[in-house]
Amino acid sequence: MWVALSDGRQLSAPLTYFPRLLNATSQQRNKFELSGGGTGIHWEEIDEDISVPGLILGNKDLTNLKKTI
DSSP states (O other): OEEEOTTSOEEEOOGGGOHHHHHSOHHHHTOOEEEGGGTEEEETTTTEEEEHHHHHHTOOOOTTOOOOO
């Protein structure tokens, strides 16, 4: 996935970081909207939300990670 920022930077992140996007069709991936004044990306159909600041930090989807003690 590539994200173009308003300051000219481009970020890339592998779809494997975001299983819902990875498993979505290309048509579903293309149906997104910016949220939070441009600080997030939202895919209604697949119930996915990604934070742009999180992308900058290299965060990935933590939904399915098991907690370790």
